Amino acid sequence: MSTIRFGFLGAGQIAWTSAASIHRHPSARVVAVQDLNAARVRELCEKEKIAKGYATAEELLADPEIDAVYIAVPNKFHVPLAIAALEAGKHVVLEKPFAMSYAEACQAAEVAQRTGKVLNLGMNLRFNPAAQRARALVEQNTFGEIYHAKAYWFRRRGIPKLGTWFSSRELAGGGCLYDIGVHLLDLCLYLIDNFEPVTVSGSTYTKFGNRGLGEGSWGHSERSDIAFDVEDFASGFIRFANGVSVSLDVSWAAHLPTGSASDVQLFGTEGGIHALKGEIYQQDATSGDYLVRQDRKAAARYPHGDRFHNFINHLLGKEELCVTLKQALVVQQILDGLALSSANGREVVL
Numbered sequence: 001m002s003t004i005r006f007g008f009l010g011a012g013q014i015a016w017t018s019a020a021s022i023h024r025h026p027s028a029r030v031v032a033v034q035d036l037n038a039a040r041v042r043e044l045c046e047k048e049k050i051a052k053g054y055a056t057a058e059e060l061l062a063d064p065e066i067d068a069v070y071i072a073v074p075n076k077f078h079v080p081l082a083i084a085a086l087e088a089g090k091h092v093v094l095e096k097p098f099a100m101s102y103a104e105a106c107q108a109a110e111v112a113q114r115t116g117k118v119l120n121l122g123m124n125l126r127f128n129p130a131a132q133r134a135r136a137l138v139e140q141n142t143f144g145e146i147y148h149a150k151a152y153w154f155r156r157r158g159i160p161k162l163g164t165w166f167s168s169r170e171l172a173g174g175g176c177l178y179d180i181g182v183h184l185l186d187l188c189l190y191l192i193d194n195f196e197p198v199t200v201s202g203s204t205y206t207k208f209g210n211r212g213l214g215e216g217s218w219g220h221s222e223r224s225d226i227a228f229d230v231e232d233f234a235s236g237f238i239r240f241a242n243g244v245s246v247s248l249d250v251s252w253a254a255h256l257p258t259g260s261a262s263d264v265q266l267f268g269t270e271g272g273i274h275a276l277k278g279e280i281y282q283q284d285a286t287s288g289d290y291l292v293r294q295d296r297k298a299a300a301r302y303p304h305g306d307r308f309h310n311f312i313n314h315l316l317g318k319e320e321l322c323v324t325l326k327q328a329l330v331v332q333q334i335l336d337g338l339a340l341s342s343a344n345g346r347e348v349v350l
Contacts, residue, residue: 004028004312007060007090009081010072011035011044013220014095018070018122019048021308028312030070034060040220057081061088068093068315070122070308074165075100075172079108082119086111091118093311097182098332100173105332109325118314120321121328122307125187125276132300134266134275135191140298142280143268151188152249153180153262158216159209159232159252163223167209167230174339175230177204180262181250186323186331188246188264191275195330196241201347202338204231207253214253236338248338 006022008015011033022028034054035041041053054060061069061084068091071081079099085092086108098121099105112119125131138146160166160179172178189195208214209228232252239245264275271282280295302310302322313319337348 002027004315005065005067006030007032007034007063007066007069008044008072009034009057009060009069009085011037011040012072013218014072015044015070016047018072018308019044019050021306022312023048024306025309025312027316028308032060032063032066037222057084061085061090066090068311071095075178076170079104082108083111086115086117086119089115089117091120091315093120093122093308095122096186097173097178097335098328102329102333102336105329109329112325118311118321119325120311120314121323122311123183123186123190123323123328124307125183126190126322127302127305127307127310128276129300129305130276130278131187131191131264132302132305133278133295133298134264134273136298136300137273137280137295138191138193138266142271143266143273144270146192146266146268147244148267149188149192149244149246150265150267151184151246151263153184154249154251154254154256154260155180155216156256156259157214157253158218158260159214160216161219161221161223162209162212162215162228163226164219164221165224165226166219166221167228168226169229171226172230174335175204175206175209175232175234176250176252177202177231177234177236177338178335179252181234181248182331182335184250184262184264185248185334186327187275188248189327189331191264191266192244192246194240194242194244195327197238197330197334197337197350198241199239199347199349200236200334200337200341202234202236202341204235204339204342205233206231208232209253216252234338234342236341238334
């Protein structure tokens with residue numbers, strides 16, 4: 001394969017930036033788009049000069065000129081469409097979250113293994129340049145033993161457009177935990193290179209969206225008067241097999257001093273770091289002074305900083321996948337555990 005030809009299932013807001021990203025790669029091209037909204041298909045095709053627009057997913061998956069499929073649709077349809085694409089002989093890049101449940105995600109993983117096609121979760125925060133440098137510093141043992149990490153993404157008013165599928169547990173599986181919590185959880189586990197959780201404890205809250213408050217600007221989906229029955233705040237605590245712990249806090253809406261704040265803070269025996277801020281905290285071994293500094297010397301493993309470029313390069317045999325299927329399954333398992341813990345009011349053993 002000299003050029004990877006993509007088909008898009010879904011032409012929402014995220015598809016626009018995804019198409020532009022793919023077109024920045026010299027060996028990839030989006031050749032077809034499908035969405036139930038014909039106007040959105042036309043707009044995306046015109047904007048990115050994409051040749052073919054399809055009315056149904058079945059038509060797109062039957063196209064022999066498509067090598068890989070990018071799926072960006074409501075979460076309920078992630079796994080059914082991923083399985084259909086894999087069975088049709090296509091490689092798949094799937095938007096987060098992986099699935100509506102861990103059991104469902106396992107079904108897709110089994111089909112990928114059977115068909116020999118690549119199924120990849122496009123977790124874009126891993127490719128943030130600052131995150132890449134932080135991972136390199138961890139690998140260099142800069143911070144000593146990492147014993148705790150704090151991952152958070154707080155939005156003051158950031159609920160995706162109210163009245164759309166984002167607000168529906170039936171269509172989305174969850175709210176802020178599955179939408180933005182998954183990003184920071186995945187990034188945190190990647191940075192500490194630990195995918196062996198043993199217990200989780202979580203609490204979720206619905207305090208703003210159900211009152212029609214807290215809407216942000218994200219989303220092209222049409223309002224359908226869908227009731228808001230997902231969480232807009234979530235907090236969790238995860239313990240790992242080697243004793244490491246992780247706290248996770250996310251909000252779509254909350255009374256906060258700033259509009260948005262997100263990062264992963266690592267606590268080590270020899271230092272700490274705010275990974276996305278790139279700020280390092282260490283005591284000088286000679287003077288004893290406490291140092292707060294920016295360190296940009298560490299080299300990124302993926303200098304292109306792009307999830308699609310990683311996927312394309314992998315298909316071309318040039319690069320290993322940053323997000324493995326096993327890791328993606330663990331992240332889904334933790335999300336499910338946090339939601340179950342909140343519902344049952346007790347810790348969940350994984």
